[in-house]
Amino acid sequence: MLRLEYLAMALNDNMSLYKDDTLFRRVTDDQNTEALGQFNARLDEEPWAVYRLQRAYTPGRRPECKTAHGDRCAKPECRDSSIKGTVYRSVKTVRTGSRTDVGTFLHNAATALDRPVEHATKAHGAGIDRVHTRVRPDSKTYGTVEDFYVTAPAGVQDKARDGFADVWAAMAAGQ
Numbered sequence: 001m002l003r004l005e006y007l008a009m010a011l012n013d014n015m016s017l018y019k020d021d022t023l024f025r026r027v028t029d030d031q032n033t034e035a036l037g038q039f040n041a042r043l044d045e046e047p048w049a050v051y052r053l054q055r056a057y058t059p060g061r062r063p064e065c066k067t068a069h070g071d072r073c074a075k076p077e078c079r080d081s082s083i084k085g086t087v088y089r090s091v092k093t094v095r096t097g098s099r100t101d102v103g104t105f106l107h108n109a110a111t112a113l114d115r116p117v118e119h120a121t122k123a124h125g126a127g128i129d130r131v132h133t134r135v136r137p138d139s140k141t142y143g144t145v146e147d148f149y150v151t152a153p154a155g156v157q158d159k160a161r162d163g164f165a166d167v168w169a170a171m172a173a174g175q
């Protein structure tokens with residue numbers, strides 16, 4: 001259960017099994033150090049991966065567009081960057097290895113890209129390392145993209161929404 005949550009949080013910052021809380025934090029708060037220690041030791045023994053996560057948040061259509069132009073409309077002027085459209089996601093395994101190997105790879109990549117390694121702990125208690133190459137200016141503006149590398153246990157299948165490549169190519173160029 002902890003493993004599943006840890007993986008979910010690594011791939012998506014906002015995802016945990018409890019709202020405003022995480023199983024990991026609950027275990028910590030309960031001072032269940034033995035369980036935590038076992039969890040970490042188990043993670044050490046697993047195969048790990050560096051994943052690349054890309055998300056393109058398209059702007060939604062204005063209400064008047066839906067009224068005037070029906071089910072489909074491709075006019076850019078009918079889109080509003082304050083309205084949520086579709087999220088095009090992609091997850092890809094970049095490299096696999098031991099936990100130490102992928103950690104080293106991520107740190108070297110950060111150096112090569114001249115980006116910091118963000119070690120997230122405060123939000124959910126579990127340590128998760130990420131390197132962002134594209135950051136959304138804010139979470140309420142659409143027509144924006146996000147691109148990051150993260151280390152987590154291996155095993156997530158490569159996956160992308162239909163049309164991802166075209167949407168990404170069009171949107172990433174402008175950010």
Ligand SMILES: [Zn+2]
Binds near residue numbers: 065
């Ligand atoms: Zn329209």
